[in-house]
Amino acid sequence: MARNIPQYLTYQYPDIKVLLVEEEKFSREKLFRILKRRFTTLFVASNSVEGIKLYQQFKPDIIIVDMTMDQISQLEMVQRIREMNDKVQVILTTNHDDNDIFIHMIKGYSNHIILKPINLDYFFQAIQSSVNQIQLENEIKCKVAAIDYFPNSIDRVKFHEYLINEVKRTKQGTYPLSIIKMEIDFFQKIIDCFGKNAGEEVLTTISTIIQQRIREKDILGHGRTDEFFLLLPNTKADDAVDIAESLRFLIGTFDFKSIGKVTCSFGVTEYLNCKSKVELLNDAEIALHESKKNGRNRVTLFRKAH
The missing domain is CATH 3.40.50.2300 (Response regulator)
Structure with missing residues (x-):
């Protein structure tokens, strides 16, 4: 058998x-x-x-x-x-x-x-x-x-479309344009220590804090799970740094339930010298990297760091 x-x-x-x-x-x-x-x-x-x-x-x-x-x-x-x-x-x-x-x-x-x-x-x-x-x-x-952790924000593709349009408008006019790239510090450790529900709370809360701080004409986008982009029309670099510093303070002093304090790192750059969209994003990424390399929970302006 x-x-x-x-x-x-x-x-x-x-x-x-x-x-x-x-x-x-x-x-x-x-x-x-x-x-x-x-x-x-x-x-x-x-x-x-x-x-x-x-x-x-x-x-x-x-x-x-x-x-x-x-x-x-x-x-x-x-x-x-x-x-x-x-x-x-x-x-x-x-x-x-x-x-x-x-x-x-x-x-x-x-x-x-x-x-x-x-x-x-x-x-x-x-x-x-x-x-x-x-x-x-x-x-x-x-x-x-697949969960939408980013209420009232747009994804990377849509953000790039807005960025292309703003770069064109800036080239044609005389007003400034700045970008902030921000990243939640040690986000994966938050997930590992407190679970995905705590991670969702952090993401939605930070998204809400950003929306409440920025102006109606500013654009909030998101990339990977732990990163955000801010497109700031008619904003000089120093003003963008002020916005980033205020966001760093608001997020850093917020009391997250069962987690405690959460911080973010920021990279800021301004559209200068006929930069392309890619160069603008790369400059913001470089500035963010400097913030992370120098201890995180800080704001770095590209032209001052390099």
Whole structure:
């Protein structure tokens, strides 16, 4: 009678990258053949040094590591990888005869532990569980990215359209034009420490603070999740700096629920010497970079910084 093969044993995962670290040659080659049938992108290392290098270069999604009591270097490798990415999925294999204390110790560094000799059913159940977790986290990221955190602001494409029109008008006339680029300091740490709901609160609150401070003719746009652009028609650089400083103060003194204080960094530039749209945005980016390099929570004017 033919044996029914569990469905998860026949799955293939073309979008998942796997790193296998196994010192014993026979086991390494056997697992490689098994994994290669299911994963398009598979990296193999024979020791922890190779494993670290491959992880740093390719950032695989799942790490499969053989670990025994006399291979502490493998544990140190996993610790280092966890420091680089605490969300990476780690599957550890270890011998049945390793003592309970050692197995209990390595549990803290793994998502799954498979005892040797490896039972393929358990092994692929662990892989499927790790894949499910990766896919779930990717779905959450997509949903978070789709949420409108920026009420009353326009996206990067629309902002560029306004910018092109204002540059044309400035070239034809004599009035000034300035741009502010601002970025929330350490926004990813806010998400990591307090969750995406807290991140949403920060984004919507800062967007509201900006809208209340700027004039009706000013344009607020947003780029990546943690960055904003301000287009300021008929505004000289010094006046734009004043606006940026007032925003820095208002945001820095606002008390965010359950988070405390949040700061922003700013880069300011003025349309001068027939700059193009690209040059104008690059100058604002350079000035913002200077603010971040010099400690964040500050305003930098491009022409004064360079």
